[in-house]
Amino acid sequence: xxxTLLIAPLLAALAACSQSEPEAPAAADPAAQPPAAPxxxxxxxxxxxxxxxxxxxxxxxxxxxxxxxxxxxGTLQFEAVDGGIRVTGEITGLPxxxxxxxxxxxxxxxxxxxxxxxxxxxxxxxxAHGRVGQGEHHAGDSDNITATAAxxxxxDRRLEGATLGDGAATDILGKGVIVHAKPDDYKTQPxxxxxxxxxxxxxxxxx
Numbered sequence: 001x002x003x004t005l006l007i008a009p010l011l012a013a014l015a016a017c018s019q020s021e022p023e024a025p026a027a028a029d030p031a032a033q034p035p036a037a038p039x040x041x042x043x044x045x046x047x048x049x050x051x052x053x054x055x056x057x058x059x060x061x062x063x064x065x066x067x068x069x070x071x072x073x074g075t076l077q078f079e080a081v082d083g084g085i086r087v088t089g090e091i092t093g094l095p096x097x098x099x100x101x102x103x104x105x106x107x108x109x110x111x112x113x114x115x116x117x118x119x120x121x122x123x124x125x126x127x128a129h130g131r132v133g134q135g136e137h138h139a140g141d142s143d144n145i146t147a148t149a150a151x152x153x154x155x156d157r158r159l160e161g162a163t164l165g166d167g168a169a170t171d172i173l174g175k176g177v178i179v180h181a182k183p184d185d186y187k188t189q190p191x192x193x194x195x196x197x198x199x200x201x202x203x204x205x206x207x
Contacts, residue, residue: 058164062177062201064091068113072179072199076155077206078164078172085159085172087142091179091199094147101180101194104140104159108174110200118176118200120190124169125161131186132160139170141192144183165205177201 058080066072074091094100106119121129122140130137139161145153163170179199184192 059206060164060173060203061206062203064177064179064199064201065110066093066199067110067115067197070198074153074155074179074199074201076177076201078203080164083160085162085164087155087157087159089155091145091147091153091155092151094151094153094179094198096147096149096151098147098151099144099183100147100153100198101178101182101184101192102142102145102155102157103138103178103180103184103192103194104142104162104172104203105176105178106140108176108202110176110202115176115178115197115200118178118197122162122172122175123190127161129186129188129190129192132158134186137161138190140172140175141184145179172203173205175203177203 060078062076062078064072064074064076071093072091073093074089076087076089076091079086079088104122106122107117109117109119111117121138123138125139127138128136129141132141132143137160139159142157142159145155145157147153159172161170162172165171165173177200178197180194180196181198182193182195184194186192
């Protein structure tokens with residue numbers, strides 16, 4: 001009887017200890033965990049520099065203003081295509097039915113009354129003057145443009161050997177574009193004997 005009385009309190013104490021000890025948390029099941037959110041790549045900022053914008057969009061434009069004593073003016077668009085540059089637009093104020101030399105020049109400066117400030121033809125490869133698609137020619141060389149009886153020339157021409165907005169030596173961004181008084185003969189060095197400059201513009205990033 002005495003042994004029974006001694007064991008009973010001991011069993012009660014053991015039971016109390018086992019109830020007070022917290023149970024260890026169950027191990028987390030990896031399969032039950034939600035997948036981690038994927039890392040988001042930072043957004044690339046849009047270019048703010050005009051040259052960078054042109055490099056991305058491959059376009060530019062020029063507004064032609066008349067030189068002293070002339071009425072020729074117009075707007076042109078430049079687009080990089082198939083390893084060359086397509087030039088489109090409209091030029092007005094030309095003599096009816098006339099043909100005119102049309103070139104990119106080395107300097108984007110139309111400040112001189114006769115636009116001689118635009119320099120010579122754009123020619124980064126130091127090539128001979130010629131005709132696009134027919135052998136050696138300047139990067140700024142283009143076929144002549146022709147005016148209608150109303151003195152309007154619809155331009156759709158091509159430059160080869162030039163680039164647009166890439167910062168290379170062949171890049172025409174910032175260069176001048178000239179309409180001449182006479183047609184280019186595609187052979188006289190270094191100008192094609194195209195005569196005076198009727199209008200001048202600067203090739204700039206398209207807005």
